[in-house]
Amino acid sequence: xxxxxxxITGGHSFELGIKDTPVHVARNGYIPRLKxxxxxxxxxxxxxxxxxxxxxGTSALLHVVRASLAYDSTDKFQSAFIFKxxxxxxxxxxxxxxxxxxxxxxxxxxxxxxxxxxxxxxVLRDRIDQYYNLLEKMLDHQTDITRRDTGSLDKMPRKDxxxxxxxxxSANRDPLNPRLVTLEPAGxxxxxxxxDLQVVTMVGSGFGELIRPAGPTLCGYWSQLPRHRYxxxxxxxxxxxxxxxxxxSESDHARLSDNLIWHNAVDISGKCQCGCDAGHHGEPVxxxxxxxxxxxxxxxxxxxxxxxxxxxxxxxxxxWTWGDTGLPTQQQSEQExxxxxxxxxxxKDSGVGESLGASSSESHFSPIPSSSISRPxxxxxxxxxxxxxxxxxxxxxxxxxxILCALPIELKAIRALFDQRHQNLTRMLGDNNQYALGxxxxxxxxxxxxxxGEYGTNAAASAVSDMMRSFVSIQFCLxxxxxxxxxxxxxxxxxxxxxxxxxxxxxxGVIQYDLGKENEGSEFEVTGVxxxxxxxxxxxxxxxxxxxxxxxxxxxxxxTKIMDSLPTYKNPGPELDVLSRATCTRRTCKPDxxxxxxxxxxxxxxxxxxxxxxxxxNRVVKDATLRDRLSRKYGVLCFEMEAAGVMNRxxxxxxxxxxxxxxxxxxxxxxxxxxxVAAAYTKLLLSAVAVNNDLGGANVRTDGExxxxxxxxxxxxxxxx
Numbered sequence: 001x002x003x004x005x006x007x008i009t010g011g012h013s014f015e016l017g018i019k020d021t022p023v024h025v026a027r028n029g030y031i032p033r034l035k036x037x038x039x040x041x042x043x044x045x046x047x048x049x050x051x052x053x054x055x056x057g058t059s060a061l062l063h064v065v066r067a068s069l070a071y072d073s074t075d076k077f078q079s080a081f082i083f084k085x086x087x088x089x090x091x092x093x094x095x096x097x098x099x100x101x102x103x104x105x106x107x108x109x110x111x112x113x114x115x116x117x118x119x120x121x122x123v124l125r126d127r128i129d130q131y132y133n134l135l136e137k138m139l140d141h142q143t144d145i146t147r148r149d150t151g152s153l154d155k156m157p158r159k160d161x162x163x164x165x166x167x168x169x170s171a172n173r174d175p176l177n178p179r180l181v182t183l184e185p186a187g188x189x190x191x192x193x194x195x196d197l198q199v200v201t202m203v204g205s206g207f208g209e210l211i212r213p214a215g216p217t218l219c220g221y222w223s224q225l226p227r228h229r230y231x232x233x234x235x236x237x238x239x240x241x242x243x244x245x246x247x248x249s250e251s252d253h254a255r256l257s258d259n260l261i262w263h264n265a266v267d268i269s270g271k272c273q274c275g276c277d278a279g280h281h282g283e284p285v286x287x288x289x290x291x292x293x294x295x296x297x298x299x300x301x302x303x304x305x306x307x308x309x310x311x312x313x314x315x316x317x318x319x320w321t322w323g324d325t326g327l328p329t330q331q332q333s334e335q336e337x338x339x340x341x342x343x344x345x346x347x348k349d350s351g352v353g354e355s356l357g358a359s360s361s362e363s364h365f366s367p368i369p370s371s372s373i374s375r376p377x378x379x380x381x382x383x384x385x386x387x388x389x390x391x392x393x394x395x396x397x398x399x400x401x402x403i404l405c406a407l408p409i410e411l412k413a414i415r416a417l418f419d420q421r422h423q424n425l426t427r428m429l430g431d432n433n434q435y436a437l438g439x440x441x442x443x444x445x446x447x448x449x450x451x452x453g454e455y456g457t458n459a460a461a462s463a464v465s466d467m468m469r470s471f472v473s474i475q476f477c478l479x480x481x482x483x484x485x486x487x488x489x490x491x492x493x494x495x496x497x498x499x500x501x502x503x504x505x506x507x508x509g510v511i512q513y514d515l516g517k518e519n520e521g522s523e524f525e526v527t528g529v530x531x532x533x534x535x536x537x538x539x540x541x542x543x544x545x546x547x548x549x550x551x552x553x554x555x556x557x558x559x560t561k562i563m564d565s566l567p568t569y570k571n572p573g574p575e576l577d578v579l580s581r582a583t584c585t586r587r588t589c590k591p592d593x594x595x596x597x598x599x600x601x602x603x604x605x606x607x608x609x610x611x612x613x614x615x616x617x618n619r620v621v622k623d624a625t626l627r628d629r630l631s632r633k634y635g636v637l638c639f640e641m642e643a644a645g646v647m648n649r650x651x652x653x654x655x656x657x658x659x660x661x662x663x664x665x666x667x668x669x670x671x672x673x674x675x676x677v678a679a680a681y682t683k684l685l686l687s688a689v690a691v692n693n694d695l696g697g698a699n700v701r702t703d704g705e706x707x708x709x710x711x712x713x714x715x716x717x718x719x720x721x
Contacts, residue, residue: 030125034101034105038098040057041199042055043055043163043194044204045163045181046207050184050187050228051229052230053211054234056097058101061100067170069127080116082115083113089109097237097238109124138164142198155408158325164203165202165204166203181203186229189287189313192259192290196259197257212224213309230314236309236310253291256288260288261290262288263287263288295575296330393423396425396471397471400443401476401686402445406640409672409675410679417679418436421438464650465649476534476650484639484661488628493637495572495576496571496658498678499610499612499637501653502538502541507634508647509647510614510644512530513636526634537653553604569675579661613637616644621662623662623664640656655682657676657678659673659675
């Protein structure tokens with residue numbers, strides 16, 4: 001969430017290494033600023049106790065201010081420090097989520113003297129303003145990171161929790177450097193919630209019992225938040241606004257974000273860890289669960305009570321577990337959900353280090369067996385197929401096929417289908433792309449993806465231009481990846497299907513639907529003409545479609561190869577393929593939703609291949625009404641964001657796997673599989689494009705350097721209809 005080299009300084013400059021625009025309107029006035037920060041969230045992570053406290057912004061602000069005052073009372077300048085802690089007046093309602101507000105707005109507290117100055121004193125109000133400004137910068141930074149790097153955040157391992165050093169903050173060290181905490185599997189279940197809420201993490205130790213249960217009803221084990229279990233405690237009153245902002249009259253669950261629901265797993269039967277005589281009862285641990293899988297949960301017997309506090313984390317009686325990426329999986333073995341506590345064990349490693357791109361290779365003792373939480377490392381995973389051979393180094397002029405992907409998950413599927421991998425080449429001056437080189441269906445292929453956090457027609461145009469300039473012998477490009485489908489009565493498009501751009505009527509295969517003219521009193525008029533796909537590829541498509549030996553399962557061998565090396569790219573299953581009518585605006589639909597389109601089940605699970613018009617533009621489409629209107633008007637099959645920037649810069653064909661329906665229920669469940677089917681069709685298509693050498697013979701090497709014999713791509717002598 002925060003990368004090395006970005007730092008926050010206490011002066012006027014917010015040093016990120018890039019120029020930025022404000023992400024919120026500046027607020028003037030002490031009370032308005034406290035109101036704003038009170039709606040934000042901070043995580044105080046206790047690295048020594050392996051537990052966290054999710055708190056509102058005013059509570060976090062007061063906690064940091066108190067810590068800074070404690071530091072001032074013991075540092076080298078303590079003789080000049082005149083503040084007396086006992087002089088601070090506490091809230092009349094202590095030990096509540098909003099107690100900090102009373103302390104922060106108390107006029108007597110604000111006037112308390114800290115240090116003498118030439119014309120008066122530095123008072124507590126000055127210290128509060130100082131730390132408010134710093135926390136505000138942290139929040140702006142977190143929002144900016146989330147806004148720019150959404151795609152890369154989704155791929156960041158859940159075990160990597162990044163934040164700021166609380167001791168640096170309280171000691172007023174400048175600049176503040178980010179820190180990385182390595183979470184054990186038990187802590188991965190609440191990481192998505194932290195990212196969705198754009199929570200700022202502060203890492204320290206010895207925070208104490210910030211939230212404690214009231215009343216005598218709980219057993220001794222739960223009289224305080226257990227240590228070393230990677231649990232997260234929060235005040236439910238802090239979550240009320242979040243739940244209200246995401247409420248749905250159609251949902252049985254309280255929603256925590258667009259992607260997560262609050263599942264009450266407390267009533268699941270499980271033995272109390274204290275071993276008390278109370279018998280079997282559930283642990284009070286709740287779950288932040290993906291809304292895309294909400295239909296797989298049984299209705300909770302206990303509704304969420306919007307009072308008191310809640311604990312999030314791993315519940316031993318809840319069979320779902322989280323890996324580093326992707327959706328959680330359901331475990332069957334009872335042994336896989338056993339929790340081993342470390343409260344009496346010595347920590348092997350603090351898990352805190354500099355915020356680097358990769359965590360330490362040292363492994364930590366896990367309170368939950370790692371096999372029950374995430375799949376083993378790829379180096380230990382058995383594969384049915386051997387990895388592609390890493391071959392020799394070839395010259396740039398030998399590469400004749402370019403493949404451009406928008407996302408790393410798309411490029412990963414392509415690379416999994418390489419028949420042979422080649423050594424990297426030195427970078428050409430002015431080319432910022434990073435390439436994967438290899439062979440696919442006897443073609444010499446150069447593949448790349450857009451920079452992390454960048455997408456759209458401009459980024460794609462820049463990437464393909466650099467590729468064509470560095471590899472001058474490229475004959476054609478393939479734009480491969482995922483897209484949002486546009487199903488209609490004429491086109492039964494399902495999740496996991498493939499759409500291939502092909503000229504239809506007056507359109508060349510791709511239409512830029514957001515480029516045109518706004519005419520007064522009439523609909524938006526699309527203008528501009530993009531280039532048609534090259535004939536070598538449209539001929540190859542005709543060859544594939546006319547081959548009687550190619551069946552409906554033609555993609556299976558390639559899909560199998562991808563899934564052997566990338567198990568997370570498997571088909572999520574038809575039960576997660578849900579299409580809602582345009583009138584449904586809910587983010588998720590249950591199987592009994594009246595807005596669901598009733599579609600006949602397919603007789604086969606094989607992905608279907610659709611040929612036709614692809615809509616491209618610089619916006620993410622999450623509007624079923626817009627989708628259906630453009631589908632009816634132009635015959636659009638899918639929506640994506642790169643093709644319009646590529647078609648006029650290279651001979652190109654677009655290949656897209658369908659991962660959603662371009663509506664309000666857009667999510668990421670199908671993205672990996674959609675990337676896999678697009679890559680599988682790419683290899684199938686290349687197998688239909690013959691490779692000929694004009695001069696005949698093979699490449700001859702002299703002194704280790706390849707001698708290029710130009711290859712011409714065609715489809716052989718076959719005709720097409």
